[in-house]
Amino acid sequence: MVAMLKNDKHNETDFSVKTGTNKPNTFALRNLAAVAAMLALVIVGILAMRADGIKVIRKDTFYSGYEGAEIVRSAQSYEEVESAVKEILGEGKTEGQSKPQGEKNPVQTGVSQTVTNSTKNESFDRLYEGYQYIVAVEKQTGSEIGENALYTASADVVSVQNSVDADIVKRDGDYLYIVTTGKNSETGSMTEQIKIVKSVPAEEMHGVSTVTLSVNEIAGAFRECIEIYVKDNILIAILAKKDFETEGETTAIFFDVSNPEFPVKIREHTQNGKYLFSSMNGNGFCLVTDKQITANKLVPEFDVNGTKTSLSAEEIFISVKDPEASYIFITVTDISAFEKPVGRLAILGSGKQLYCSESAITATREFASVEPDENGLYPSFTELYRFNISGASVSLAGSYVVEGSVSGGVSVNGETGYLTVVTVLSDSCNLCIFDENMGFVSGLVKIFPHKNIDDIRFIGENGYLSSGDETLIVDLSSAKSPKVAGTIQSKLFTGSLYEISESELLEINMNSDSTVKFRLFDVSNPGNPTVASEYTLESDCYTLSSLDVRSIMIVEREGIFAIPVVMNDKEKGTEISAYAVFDVSDGEIALAGICRHDESYVSDAAVRAAYNNSAIYTVSGKKIVAFSIGSFEKISDCKIR
Numbered sequence: 188m189v190a191m192l193k194n195d196k197h198n199e200t201d202f203s204v205k206t207g208t209n210k211p212n213t214f215a216l217r218n219l220a221a222v223a224a225m226l227a228l229v230i231v232g233i234l235a236m237r238a239d240g241i242k243v244i245r246k247d248t249f250y251s252g253y254e255g256a257e258i259v260r261s262a263q264s265y266e267e268v269e270s271a272v273k274e275i276l277g278e279g280k281t282e283g284q285s286k287p288q289g290e291k292n293p294v295q296t297g298v299s300q301t302v303t304n305s306t307k308n309e310s311f312d313r314l315y316e317g318y319q320y321i322v323a324v325e326k327q328t329g330s331e332i333g334e335n336a337l338y339t340a341s342a343d344v345v346s347v348q349n350s351v352d353a354d355i356v357k358r359d360g361d362y363l364y365i366v367t368t369g370k371n372s373e374t375g376s377m378t379e380q381i382k383i384v385k386s387v388p389a390e391e392m393h394g395v396s397t398v399t400l401s402v403n404e405i406a407g408a409f410r411e412c413i414e415i416y417v418k419d420n421i422l423i424a425i426l427a428k429k430d431f432e433t434e435g436e437t438t439a440i441f442f443d444v445s446n447p448e449f450p451v452k453i454r455e456h457t458q459n460g461k462y463l464f465s466s467m468n469g470n471g472f473c474l475v476t477d478k479q480i481t482a483n484k485l486v487p488e489f490d491v492n493g494t495k496t497s498l499s500a501e502e503i504f505i506s507v508k509d510p511e512a513s514y515i516f517i518t519v520t521d522i523s524a525f526e527k528p529v530g531r532l533a534i535l536g537s538g539k540q541l542y543c544s545e546s547a548i549t550a551t552r553e554f555a556s557v558e559p560d561e562n563g564l565y566p567s568f569t570e571l572y573r574f575n576i577s578g579a580s581v582s583l584a585g586s587y588v589v590e591g592s593v594s595g596g597v598s599v600n601g602e603t604g605y606l607t608v609v610t611v612l613s614d615s616c617n618l619c620i621f622d623e624n625m626g627f628v629s630g631l632v633k634i635f636p637h638k639n640i641d642d643i644r645f646i647g648e649n650g651y652l653s654s655g656d657e658t659l660i661v662d663l664s665s666a667k668s669p670k671v672a673g674t675i676q677s678k679l680f681t682g683s684l685y686e687i688s689e690s691e692l693l694e695i696n697m698n699s700d701s702t703v704k705f706r707l708f709d710v711s712n713p714g715n716p717t718v719a720s721e722y723t724l725e726s727d728c729y730t731l732s733s734l735d736v737r738s739i740m741i742v743e744r745e746g747i748f749a750i751p752v753v754m755n756d757k758e759k760g761t762e763i764s765a766y767a768v769f770d771v772s773d774g775e776i777a778l779a780g781i782c783r784h785d786e787s788y789v790s791d792a793a794v795r796a797a798y799n800n801s802a803i804y805t806v807s808g809k810k811i812v813a814f815s816i817g818s819f820e821k822i823s824d825c826k827i828r
Contacts, residue, residue, distance in 0.1 A: 259534070259572055259586055262500045265486065271505045271535060272480055272512055353414035353425070353465055354737055356795040356806050361387035362395075362447050363797065364422060366412045367808050367828050369397070379412045381424060382827040383447045389802040389813035389822045395448045400424050400440060410438065416467055420445040421522045423472060427462045435461035437476045441522070454525055458489035460516050468545045468576050470523040471530075475541065475548065478533070480512040487516045487533045498533055504583060506536045506552075506572075515541065515550060521579035530580040534572065544599035547584070548574045549606065551593050564613050567592050573606060573625050585625030591617060595643025595652075605666045609652065611640055616652070620666050629667050635659050644684045646692060649713055651684065653677075660713045672713035685741060685748070687771055691719070693748060695739070703730050703750070705769070705776050722776035727755045728767065731792065740796040740803075745816070746772025747779060749803065751794050754781070764788040766796050766805050768819065780819030784812050 262268050355366040363384045371378050379400040386392050401410040414425040422442040428435055441454035460476025467473075478487050488497040503514075512535075519530035540551045550572045555565050569592060573584040591610030599606045604623040609616055614637060619630035638654035645651070649672070650661040662672040685693045690711035696704045707720040724730070730752050740749040747770055754763040763786055770779040784793035784805040793805040793812075802822060803814045813822040 259504050259506050259583065261583070262503045262505055262535075264500050268500060268503055268505070268535065269485060272485065352737070353416050354795075355412075355415065356797070357415055357417045358386075358797045358799060358804075359417040359444075361385055361799075362444075363804065363806070363811060364415060364417055365806060365811070365827055366415055366424075369399075369828060377409070379410065379426065381412070381415065381422070383444070383450065384811055384825055384827065385447070386797075386802075386804055386811070386813065386825075387800050389800070389804075392811065392813055392823045392825045394825060394827060396450055398422070398424070398442060398450050400426060413462065414465060416465075416472070417444070418467060419470070419522065422450065423522070425462065425465055425474070435459075435476075437462040437474065439465075439472070439474055439520075441520075441525075454492060454520075456489060456491050456518070456520060456529070458516060458518055459484065459487050460514070463515070463541060464543050466543050466545065466576075469578070470521050471576055471578055472520045472522055473543075473548070473576055473581070474518050474520075475543070476516045478514040478516045480514070487514050487531075489518055489529065489531065491529065496529070496531075498531055502532055504532065504534045506534065506570075512536060517548060517574065517581050519576055519579045519581050524579075527579050530576075530578075532574065532581045532583075534574075540593065542597040545601045546576050546604065547599045547606070548576065548581075549597040549599070550574075551597065553592055562613070566590055566613070569593050569610060571597070571608070571625070573621075575623065584623060585621075587621065587625045587627070589617075589619065594640050595645070598645050600666075603666060607645065607650070607663065607666075609640075609643055609650070616640055618650070618661060618669060620663075620669065629669060631661065631669055631671065634661070634671060646684060646686050647689060649710065651675075660710070660716060662713050673716055675708070675716050683736065683739075685736075685739065687741065687748070688743060691771070691774070693741075693771070695750070697730065700726065700729070702726055702728075703752075707771060707774070707776050709774070719774050720771075720776040722769070722778070724752070724767070727757075728752050731794075735794070738794050738796075740766070740798060742798045745798070746770060749782070749796055751792065751796070752781075753792065754783075756786075759787070761787040764792040764807065766793060766803070768803065782812070782814040782819055783821070785810075 262271070357364045363386045365382045365384065367380055367382055369378045369380045370376070381398040381400065382394055383396045383398065384392060384394050400412050410426040410428050412424050413427050416423040420443060422444045424440045424442070426438045426440065428437070436457055436459055438455060438457040440452065441456070443451040443453050456474070458474065458476055458478075460478035463475045463477050465472070465474050478484075486497050486503070488495055490496075514533040514535055516533045517531065521527045534550065540553075542549045542551070551569050553567055553569045555567050558565070560566050568588055568590055570586065570588050571593075572586045574581055575584040589608075589610055591612045594609050594611045594616065597606060597608045605628060606621045606623075606625070607618070608621075609618050615633045616635050616638075617630060617632045618634065620628040622628050635652055635654060638657070640652055640654050642653040643651065644653075645663075648662065648664040650663055652659040652661065656676060658675040658677055660672045660675065662670050683695045685695070687693050687707070690709060692708040692710055694706040694708065696706075698704060703724045705720075705722045706718055709717045709719040730750055738751050742748070747768055749766045749768040752765050752767045754765055756763055764784045766782040766784065768779045768782060770777045782796075782803055782805050784807060785791070788807075791807045791809050793807045795806040797804045797806070798816075801816045803816060803819075805812050805814070809828050810824050810826050812824040814820065815822055
């Protein structure tokens with residue numbers, strides 16, 4: 188499930204604090220689309236396909252020259268970091284700067300080494316001239332810079348797909364963990380809490396303990412729990428500090444919940460920067476923040492149980508000639524061995540977009556060439572930096588420059604490690620696949636010509652590229668020889684796609700009147716996909732204005748899925764918060780039943796559901812309700828606030 192946007196105004200009786208809901212029927216949910224492990228990249232219009240892969244048929248001197256340039260390097264001293272920041276800010280280099288020894292060039296390009304340094308630098312400078320002009324224009328148009336900040340830059344897009352996802356509601360064995368709020372009994376101030384509920388057997392559901400995370404007593408400054416994980420008897424709560432300061436900070440608190448009735452706090456980790464995302468890769472908990480460069484904090488630091496650690500110069504990477512003065516700050520903690528050192532790494536000015544998979548983080552940055560192509564257009568380029576996560580370590584794997592704008596995100600296959608990305612050109616799009624070290628593996632060029640890409644999804648071994656009334660299916664089952672498999676004629680395919688099984692995809696689209704239409708696609712033969720079934724909710728049963736991907740429950744082994752809905756009770760003149768459950772076990776979409784969470788709700792709708800031991804549990808900020816999977820009758824409920 189996905190964390191939702193939070194309202195600035197807190198109301199202890201309103202679950203909108205955690206879900207972004209606000210009656211009558213507006214759910215401001217954060218749409219972080221789940222990125223499946225399969226994707227594709229674009230490699231400019233310089234390649235053509237042959238049976239055994241891509242063959243270069245034309246070399247662009249300018250592009251090849253840039254490929255050979257150094258994109259990112261590891262710093263050798265704090266003086267080098269300071270010099271890079273000043274150069275970024277146009278203040279010149281620091282006097283007496285020590286010259287870096289043994290500079291590393293992690294770029295994996297396969298470009299001939301005959302490219303001279305002067306050619307590299309000339310190409311590099313010309314390329315960045317266009318980008319720096321864009322940044323200068325953005326500055327003049329008035330983005331407000333904080334009083335203590337030298338320059339503010341942040342990652343805009345985050346896409347996450349992990350085997351262990353974060354959310355505000357988690358199930359672990361017989362227990363449910365729910366983020367909510369409460370009151371300090373002595374002061375009356377708001378507190379951030381996690382309620383732990385024993386949910387099995389459903390007839391005896393009851394709360395067993397409450398974890399108090401923070402007490403927010405100062406107006407305008409508070410720490411809010413935005414994500415939680417539960418794995419191997421470890422509960423991790425992530426808190427974002429929200430106040431009027433320019434520099435933010437993010438805290439992860441670890442609890443031993445081997446006995447859920449008596450949780451024990453074992454670790455508190457705080458690091459500089461605003462929260463971007465987190466992930467679990469095996470026992471490695473990865474936390475990523477965006478740290479701004481400030482006058483009094485040049486180097487990122489983190490604090491574990493009161494002990495501060497500043498990053499060494501060697502743990503800082505510098506994006507060459509980057510106009511941004513902020514860090515992407517990554518730490519990795521081994522939850523199976525807290526005594527191990529925290530893995531850490533920071534990238535100075537590494538990009539505006541970030542993507543996370545189970546085992547890698549990819550940063551991308553787009554810019555434009557100052558030289559027109561043969562059509563008089565100024566092509567865009569994108570840098571990609573890949574950082575691999577293994578255990579409690581994180582390291583730069585490699586980087587690459589491609590032509591075009593990244594579309595639909597970057598994905599890493601958890602089994603093979605291949606990274607796939609799609610980029611959009613002026614007249615088509617390209618798809619590229621890279622290995623774990625960002626070495627080029629294969630790709631497709633000039634696919635979907637003369638189309639404007641609306642949406643991209645990567646599910647299973649297929650990629651789905653949508654444009655208007657047509658969706659292209661790309662078969663990625665062989666990384667060395669991807670191929671266009673087939674086309675779906677569909678105007679609504681830009682909605683959300685979910686994997687029901689290896690051969691079935693569910694599409695959920697919201698209509699303008701808040702009703703919902705479902706379609707079930709049979710993709711067992713990608714070359715001939717078909718619409719197996721369609722279903723539209725009745726007008727008196729609508730969903731909330733925005734569906735969060737993690738509010739949708741899919742139970743593949745039972746052949747069911749469920750979504751949160753609101754139903755009108757015309758006789759009573761009230762609205763009912765519920766979950767609608769659908770059966771797709773026979774290849775047809777059929778309404779199986781309704782789990783009526785609240786017969787007359789005001790502002791606390793159910794926005795999460797879980798399945799366990801033949802029961803469905805619906806969750807809102809005030810209570811949990813258990814239902815029978817067969818009759819969908821209420822079994823029990825449990826108040827959590």
